[in-house]
Amino acid sequence: MDNIYEELVAGLDLDELKELKGFNGRYLIDIKNGRVLDTKLDEYKKNTVNDKGYIYHRLANVDGEDEVISLHRIVMRAALEVDHDIWRKLNLVVDHRNNLSYDCRFENLQLLTQSENLKKRRALKNRKRFTxxxxxxxxxxxxxxxxxxxxxxxxxxxxxxxxxxxxxxxxxxxxxxxxxx
Missing domain, CATH: 1.10.10 (Arc Repressor Mutant, subunit A)
Structure with a gap:
């Protein structure tokens, strides 16, 4: 898995804003910093964190319908220039390397198999035992x-x-x- 992922990201320019496919060029993604630029409004969308620590954005798709998408998936989709259905078919999920779900910088994201992700989460869960x-x-x-x-x-x-x-x-x-x- 690592080889495929490394091949996909080899030569990726983190400073380049990447178009999010399927949205008629409306959204450019700053994959280096994990931000969404709305070209229609000419401003970055405000990141709001939900109670589980994830950032979600409501984006208007090509049909004019709103889609609510997590920022880590947006960044990965833009960086790899593919829809998330591709990696989902391979049973892959976007993981936060530093375990901070609000940190959506591309360098903090990776694709893991669902089982690798679960192992990582279990290891985290079992780390601290409160008195x-x-x-x-x-x-x-x-x-x-x-x-x-x-x-x-x-x-x-x-x-x-x-x-x-x-x-x-x-x-x-x-x-x-x-x-x-």
């Missing part, structure tokens, strides 16, 4: 949270630094807290 004391402290912090759209991920990020674990670990702990309460 009962840490869980109590985290729960106290969670009680103080006011959920605001798009802000949860920055809170997860801050807590992950504080507790020396991944953002995903904090997110999973928060979801468990919400389920318990």
């Amino acid at each position: 009962q004391e840490e869980i109590a402290k985290l729960n106290a912090e969670f009680e103080q949270l006011e959920e605001k759209h798009g802000e949860l991920h920055s809170i997860y990020k801050r807590l992950s630094k504080k507790y020396k674990c991944s953002v995903i670990t904090i997110q999973n702990r928060y979801l468990a807290y919400k389920k318990e309460n």
Whole structure:
């Protein structure tokens, strides 16, 4: 798999804006920084992070219908100049090398098989075991949270630094807290 991927990205100019196919040239993708330029409005679309840490954009396709697409898929589609159906047929998914789902710079993205991605996620999930004391402290912090759209991920990020674990670990702990309460 690595050889095919390396072949696809060999000679890729990260500084070149890439057209996103299927959108009549409306969107140019800054694959180096993971941004979407709307040529109709002549401005970069604002990145908003969902509660799981992923960035999604609503894009108008050639039929004028809105499509909601994750930014990591947009960047990979533009960089490889293919639709994601191609790699999905090969059972490949876009993975974030540094495990930060909001970091959509091309150099942080890679294609993995679904099984490789699951192994990676399991390894991450099992890395940190909270003590009962840490869980109590985290729960106290969670009680103080006011959920605001798009802000949860920055809170997860801050807590992950504080507790020396991944953002995903904090997110999973928060979801468990919400389920318990």
